[in-house]
Amino acid sequence: MGAGTAYEALTVETLPERLRGVSALASRVGNDPGAWQVEEVGDGNLNLVFIVSGPSGKVIVKQALPYVRLVGDSWPLPLYRAYFEYHALTRQAARDPGAVPTVYHFDEAQALIIMEYLSPHVILRRKLIAGEHVAGLAAFLGRFCARTAFRGSELSMPSPEKKADVALFAGNVEIPAITEALVFTDPYFDAEMNSHTEGLEPVIARLRADVGLKVKVQQALQRFVSNTETMVHGDLHSGSIMSTDSDSRVIDPEFVQYGPLGFDIGMLCANFLMAYFSQPAHRGEDLATYQEWILSVIADTCSVFEAEFRDLWRSERTGILYPQTLFEDQGQDSTPACDAVLAEIWRDAWAVCGIEMHRRCLSLAHNADFEDIADVRVRAPLEARNLLMGAELIHSAATLADAKAVCALARDFNRKDVL
Numbered sequence: 001m002g003a004g005t006a007y008e009a010l011t012v013e014t015l016p017e018r019l020r021g022v023s024a025l026a027s028r029v030g031n032d033p034g035a036w037q038v039e040e041v042g043d044g045n046l047n048l049v050f051i052v053s054g055p056s057g058k059v060i061v062k063q064a065l066p067y068v069r070l071v072g073d074s075w076p077l078p079l080y081r082a083y084f085e086y087h088a089l090t091r092q093a094a095r096d097p098g099a100v101p102t103v104y105h106f107d108e109a110q111a112l113i114i115m116e117y118l119s120p121h122v123i124l125r126r127k128l129i130a131g132e133h134v135a136g137l138a139a140f141l142g143r144f145c146a147r148t149a150f151r152g153s154e155l156s157m158p159s160p161e162k163k164a165d166v167a168l169f170a171g172n173v174e175i176p177a178i179t180e181a182l183v184f185t186d187p188y189f190d191a192e193m194n195s196h197t198e199g200l201e202p203v204i205a206r207l208r209a210d211v212g213l214k215v216k217v218q219q220a221l222q223r224f225v226s227n228t229e230t231m232v233h234g235d236l237h238s239g240s241i242m243s244t245d246s247d248s249r250v251i252d253p254e255f256v257q258y259g260p261l262g263f264d265i266g267m268l269c270a271n272f273l274m275a276y277f278s279q280p281a282h283r284g285e286d287l288a289t290y291q292e293w294i295l296s297v298i299a300d301t302c303s304v305f306e307a308e309f310r311d312l313w314r315s316e317r318t319g320i321l322y323p324q325t326l327f328e329d330q331g332q333d334s335t336p337a338c339d340a341v342l343a344e345i346w347r348d349a350w351a352v353c354g355i356e357m358h359r360r361c362l363s364l365a366h367n368a369d370f371e372d373i374a375d376v377r378v379r380a381p382l383e384a385r386n387l388l389m390g391a392e393l394i395h396s397a398a399t400l401a402d403a404k405a406v407c408a409l410a411r412d413f414n415r416k417d418v419l
Helices: 023-029 082-094 122-130 137-151 157-170 174-183 201-208 211-226 263-281 287-316 336-364 376-396 402-413
Strands: 035-038 047-053 057-064 071-076 103-107 112-116 231-232 241-243 248-250 258-259
Touching: 023 047, 023 103, 023 263, 035 082, 035 231, 047 211, 057 082, 057 137, 082 103, 082 137, 082 157, 082 174, 103 201, 112 248, 112 287, 122 263, 137 248, 137 263, 157 258, 174 241, 174 336, 201 376, 201 402, 211 376, 241 287, 263 287, 287 402, 336 376, 376 402
Parallel strands: none
Antiparallel strands: 035 047, 047 057, 057 112, 103 112, 231 258, 241 248
């Protein structure tokens, strides 16, 4: 399939013949396309995802569609998002080696990436719903968020290189626009594609009547669209992490852009909090124990993030920001500067966390933690706790002491009957 070939969406039937000439595929699966087995497994909102198996092994073939799969061709999307996903994966692999799948081949014209097949990894969200544990999860996620944040910023990157990257990823317009609408705006008015669980109307009315809340959300949006501190994954949640019982990888960075240092870890924590609030519908006698494990993942992820960020501050602070010439070279401690940067990171993170908790219940593209609860009479009260805690995080983002304080808030809201 040549680079100049016009785009055409793959199918299970057409993939072997169309990709037979791609050596990166044949060398890992087998040279005879007739012996390949193809399974379409994409269950996300945007893309086609195939597992291609053969005598020599398996790979993933991911292809962008020219529309939002969740909605249909009435919502067109540019194919160039695969280009940005490819570049995001290569940068994440360099900034935190081993954290993302290995890329074997990229075809820009076909919006197609061939990458490592992860096995026996499954989507982390499914493991959380099933009540499973993942050893080392917090350490992995804390390091990933810290390393990609720090090393993608001018705390570390040469300024010309970082500015060139900002210019490159600024071309990813339509995908971040989804975040700008679905995450930061649509939950707070009666947007056309919104949906919510029956019974939440009093809580929704309360949120939308809170002018101060909406101001803070829009301030967070203003930082998101104007702050190019680092390259962010842009959609880091438990559905974009694949895990075994002891190993994890981050996938699907097509929402990549340059944004606030705290964006990814804030969105990540929101999805663990939603897993936490949904657990009464999924667990039995082990409910309290498992909920506490989820909170420990949040607290430990944030603790590892901060420790790793401080270590990188000491060892890799080679960019134009807070240079050693202003601190260490004059015999001065730069810790207060690091403290100030981290305070801004956590302010942004907790605001984003609360906003993401709102959008996953009120906007388009809800998550399975709540959606798998068939009985709306059970689901609505759990979502209500989640929504009101989200509002508390948004209001208190600048004053929360740390992740342990956030976990304490979660315990308090988990005991409340708010519907």
